[in-house]
Amino acid sequence: MEIQTTKRGRGAFSLTELLVVIGVVAVLAAMLLPANSGPRRKWVAQRINCINNLKQDALASKLWANDNGGKYPMEISFANRGAMEFAERGIACPIFQAMSNELSTPRILICPADEKHFPATNFTTDFNNSKISYFVGLNASEANPQSFLAGDDNFAINGKPVQSGILNLQGNRVEWTNERHHRAGNIALADGSVQQINNESLEKSFETGAATNRLVIP
Template identity: 35%
Template sequence: MNSALPGRQSAAAFTRIELAVVIAVVTLLTLLWLPAHALTARKAQRLQCVDNLKRQGVAFQLWSDKKDGRYPMSVPGSQGGPWLAGVMGTGTTTWNSGNYAQYTYQNFVVMSNELATPKVINCPADFRNAATNFGAQFVGTVGNQYISYFVGLMPDPSLPRSFLTGDRNLGTSGSQDLQNITYALGTNSPSLRWTDRMHQDNGNILLADGSVELLTSPRLREVIRTTGAYPGFSGQQSAGTPNNVNVVALP
């Protein structure tokens, strides 16, 4: 004999329908929230990266004020510059890449007092972890794994839009990333681009005038085209020519 009270089964069924509706609504809201949250997170990372570069710019300026206006890239170890990396040429001096890029990190380490924390040289969008201090982690050829930024080896104060430092996710059409390499960003570099490793195919650059620009790949190539050569140099340059301002060491 079925002793269930009238309406109990329908009430239970209604509860299940309500639960299904609630689950569907929560799922829909989650699907709508996730992309917006990811976009917000990426924007926050990029803004933090911009702040990192601005703080680096201040550090470079403070350090150079003590070294007759020279940046670490132009100061030998005997005078307080990088102790393993060789000193790059300036002006129109022919540059020699050698193994300089393996020690890119040293240009930042010598400014440890001005930078205050190694977190400033690590982009939050990078998979690389930040170092905990400027000590034992920055040794030999392994120190690059803690930094997210290249350094410009020939920044020229007379060319305020020459590159001082910037995001390391540079590549060409035939490479994912340019790593541990000294590279001349020639004024005619149609294949140069940002990779998707950081900032979704975009990047940030700190210029010699202290400003930071957020650049797409086409805009990056345009900036290089218009600022990559020394005054008086005629014609376009291919990557690797000695008259190039924007020679960078990529970690």
């Protein structure tokens, strides 16, 4: 009985040949990667860490509100453990100090891409506005889930970087600077979610009324 064999066509690859091809492609891909791929990976990691920071900030705010009649520190007087008087004067740090138990560490108040500010070691002697990267939505409310609760504070208003204090969004051209997230920013909403918003989406949020009217800039 004659056993017939099927010869492999010249167009097919053996496993060894396939592995060699994959190895060559990997080497070529590595050689062709742009020189700035490292900085891009760093930028992506910073954006993700910033989002995580703001999620923790939003959770702390909601936990605090649950213990205080559904209101945030900027809605309750200092005499009742809130920070309303400071918020109305555009001072951000007492708002976060009121939530220090819920926040647990001031390190999450610094955006990883913020090269101008550095985290505090505690919420008392070492804590002030210069140790904060995030604005506070002065008019944020549990009743308005899409209102801005907190977020990156690197805004420019009418082309000029914002200063510490109260930023009124109405009637002004507000946009992100290029300092942190390539002309975009991360914002925590009152529903606890965090969104990355570019300048176009930022402008639309003002048109739809999703944004709060005033922000406290540290």
